[in-house]
Protein backbone atom coordinates (compact mmCIF):
# COMPACT_ATOMS: atom_id res chain seq x y z
CA UNK A 844 0.00 0.00 0.00
CA UNK A 845 2.71 2.44 1.02
CA UNK A 846 4.77 1.60 -2.06
CA UNK A 847 1.89 2.46 -4.39
CA UNK A 848 1.51 5.89 -2.81
CA UNK A 849 5.20 6.65 -3.25
CA UNK A 850 5.06 5.68 -6.91
CA UNK A 851 2.03 7.90 -7.53
CA UNK A 852 3.77 10.85 -5.90
CA UNK A 853 6.87 10.25 -8.00
CA UNK A 854 4.88 10.13 -11.25
CA UNK A 855 3.04 13.34 -10.30
CA UNK A 856 6.34 15.10 -9.62
CA UNK A 857 7.72 13.96 -12.97
CA UNK A 858 4.59 15.09 -14.81
CA UNK A 859 4.72 18.54 -13.19
CA UNK A 860 8.42 18.85 -14.04
CA UNK A 861 7.75 18.01 -17.69
CA UNK A 862 4.96 20.59 -17.89
CA UNK A 863 7.17 23.26 -16.32
CA UNK A 864 10.07 22.48 -18.67
CA UNK A 865 7.73 22.55 -21.67
CA UNK A 866 6.32 25.95 -20.73
CA UNK A 867 9.77 27.37 -20.07
CA UNK A 868 11.03 26.36 -23.50
CA UNK A 869 7.99 27.82 -25.21
CA UNK A 870 8.26 31.15 -23.39
CA UNK A 871 11.96 31.48 -24.22
CA UNK A 872 11.55 30.84 -27.96
CA UNK A 873 8.73 33.35 -28.34
CA UNK A 874 10.70 36.18 -26.74
CA UNK A 875 14.00 35.76 -28.64
CA UNK A 876 14.62 38.71 -30.98
CA UNK A 877 17.93 38.03 -32.64
CA UNK A 878 17.65 39.72 -36.04
CA UNK A 879 15.48 42.53 -37.36
CA UNK A 880 14.24 43.43 -40.82
CA UNK A 881 11.80 45.92 -42.32
CA UNK A 882 8.44 45.21 -43.90
CA UNK A 883 9.65 47.45 -46.76
CA UNK A 884 12.80 45.43 -47.53
CA UNK A 885 14.04 41.84 -47.70
CA UNK A 886 17.20 42.32 -45.62
CA UNK A 887 17.78 41.23 -42.02
CA UNK A 888 20.17 42.94 -39.61
CA UNK A 889 21.72 42.74 -36.20
CA UNK A 890 19.62 45.07 -34.04
CA UNK A 891 22.81 47.13 -33.47
CA UNK A 892 23.24 47.86 -37.22
CA UNK A 893 22.91 51.53 -38.25
CA UNK A 894 20.47 50.53 -40.98
CA UNK A 895 18.40 48.51 -38.53
CA UNK A 896 18.08 51.52 -36.24
CA UNK A 897 16.52 53.51 -39.11
CA UNK A 898 13.62 51.05 -39.34
CA UNK A 899 10.52 52.49 -37.73
CA UNK A 900 9.17 50.39 -34.87
CA UNK A 901 5.89 49.86 -36.73
CA UNK A 902 7.78 48.43 -39.73
CA UNK A 903 10.12 46.12 -37.80
CA UNK A 904 9.99 42.38 -38.46
CA UNK A 905 11.81 40.29 -35.85
CA UNK A 906 13.41 36.89 -36.38
CA UNK A 907 14.61 34.49 -33.70
CA UNK A 908 17.27 32.93 -35.97
CA UNK A 909 18.65 32.90 -39.52
CA UNK A 910 16.41 30.07 -40.74
CA UNK A 911 13.44 32.10 -39.54
CA UNK A 912 14.62 35.15 -41.56
CA UNK A 913 15.47 33.10 -44.65
CA UNK A 914 12.14 31.30 -44.43
CA UNK A 915 10.46 34.69 -44.68
CA UNK A 916 12.50 35.45 -47.83
CA UNK A 917 15.02 37.80 -46.19
CA UNK A 918 18.73 38.05 -47.07
CA UNK A 919 21.63 39.09 -44.75
CA UNK A 920 22.62 42.78 -44.60
CA UNK A 921 25.91 43.62 -46.34
CA UNK A 922 26.86 46.20 -43.70
CA UNK A 923 26.41 44.36 -40.39
CA UNK A 924 26.85 40.90 -41.99
CA UNK A 925 24.64 38.63 -39.89
CA UNK A 926 25.28 34.89 -40.35
CA UNK A 927 24.09 33.36 -43.63
CA UNK A 928 23.27 29.97 -42.10
Ligand SMILES: [Zn+2]
Pocket residue numbers: 887888889892893894895920921922923924
Ligand atom coordinates in the same frame (compact mmCIF):
# COMPACT_ATOMS: atom_id res chain seq x y z
ZN1 LIG B 1 22.62 45.72 -41.25
